[in-house]
Amino acid sequence: MKRFIGFVKKEFYHIFRDKRSMFILFGMPIAQIMLFGFAITNEINNVKIAVLDQSKDTETQKIIQKISNSSYFTIAQEIKTESEIESVFKKGEVKAVLVFEKDFIKHLQTQKNAKVQVITDATDPNMANTISNYITSILQNFIQEKNKNNKQAYQIQTQTQLFYNPAMKSVFTFVPGVMTVILMLVSAMMTSISITREKELGTMEVLLVSPIKPFQVIIGKVFPYIFLSVINAAVILLLGYFVFEMPIEGSLFLLAIESVLFIICALALGILISTLSDSQQTAMMISLFGLMLPVILLSGFIFPISSMPLPLQVISNIIPAKWFIIIIKAIMLKGASFSVIWKETLILVGMTLFFIVVSIKKYKIRLE
Structure with a gap:
């Protein structure tokens, strides 16, 4: 014993x-x-909305103030004409636009009835539906408080309009998200395992001291995965378009360029993981647990980032998948041009260069 x-x-x-x-x-x-x-939450917090107040009276100002004071919404901007609505949505920050009709207070006082239109960005149908319900609830609460001191009941009619996804198809969310997850995990995981296998067997050092230059060895190891990942992306897009009727409103060329950029970014991340790993098992663990959960949870694929605590919102900024999902949704569903997504593209380029530079330095350290 x-x-x-x-x-x-x-x-x-x-x-x-x-x-x-x-x-x-x-x-x-x-x-x-x-x-x-x-x-993981279906609640919303600090969602940015825009306001088109065509009446600009005391009642509309009270409603706007009530919505702004809630923890659910932040008034990001006020627009002047309906023609600005689509351009606001294309930028991707504003998720809803609240439109007050002309003579709102007049209709409320004389007809006891006024109209408010809630226009939502339905590229994420669940979030759009939640936003609409929350705004409707706030409006109903406002009118109930107003009716307490009035004999005749006032009413506010809420009209909902969905941009980009009027049929509320969830596939419009899942095709870009699944494409992002697959490209990130397959590219990063397979690259890290491939290079780590060479290190584990002791052949990587042999390759790097051969007449072939080190960067050529790395490119040679990575290139097949670029080709295979591009095929994966094409298959997903074709299935989404022909099987699930996923629209592609923007430029196919721009979509292809952005997809290749994201693939290269994911491969560069895989190379970085391989430099931090001594075995295939370690590389697999880092790829699965270090990438899968953040990509699914912190990229905005399923759950809105704006509803998360501030620390997680900050962390989400270093997740490449977050920026690619913004890009791909903007191109496919909104028909956005490069002038709309240049910032996200620049971030992906910066991340790619960072991963490559750090990986090269790590490899040099290992060979000294």
């Missing part, structure tokens, strides 16, 4: 000495419960 107890103690010592085991046992569960607990 003493031998058995001694053996168990030894195993405990081995586990406590191994930082990776400790991270898997305690670090990963804590990280996952924090991510799932804060990121």
Whole structure:
């Protein structure tokens, strides 16, 4: 029995000495419960909306103030004409536009009835539906408070209009999201495993000291995955277009260029992971747990980023998938040009260069 107890103690010592085991046992569960607990939510917070107030009277100002004071919405801007609505939506920051009819207070006082139009960006149908319900609820609450001191009941009619996805098809959200997840995980994971395999077998150093230059070795290892990932992207787009009737409103050429840029970014991230990993198992663990959860939860694919706590919103900015989802939705559903998505494109380019530079430095350190 003493031998058995001694053996168990030894195993405990081995586990406590191994930082990776400790991270898997305690670090990963804590990280996952924090991510799932804060990121997975159907509620909305601090959603940016725009206002088109064609009446500009005391009642509309009270309503705007009431909406602004709620934790659900932030008045991002006020627009002057209906022609500005689509350009506001194309920029991607504003998720809804609140339109007050002309002579709002006059209609409310004389006809006891006034109209408010809620126009939502339905590229994310679930979020659009939630926004519409929240705004309607605030308007109803406003009119109930107003009716407390009036004998005759006032009414506000809410008219909803959906931009880009009037049929509320969820596939409009899932095709860009699934494409992003597949390209990120396949590109990064396969690249990191491929290069780590060479290191694990001891052949990477042989390749790098051969007449072939180091960057040529890396490009040679990565190029097949660029080709295969491009095929994956094309298959997903074709299935989305022909099977699920996913529209492609923007330029196919721009969509192709942006997709290749994201693939290269993901491959560069895979190379970086390989420099941090000594074995295929470690590379697989980093790729799966270090990429899969953040890509799904913090990219805006399923859950709105604006509803997450501020620390998670900040962290989401370093997730390449977030910027690619914004780009691909803007091109496919909104028909956006490069002038609309240049900022997101520049961020992806910067991330790609960062991953490549760090990877090259790491490889040089390993060969010294």
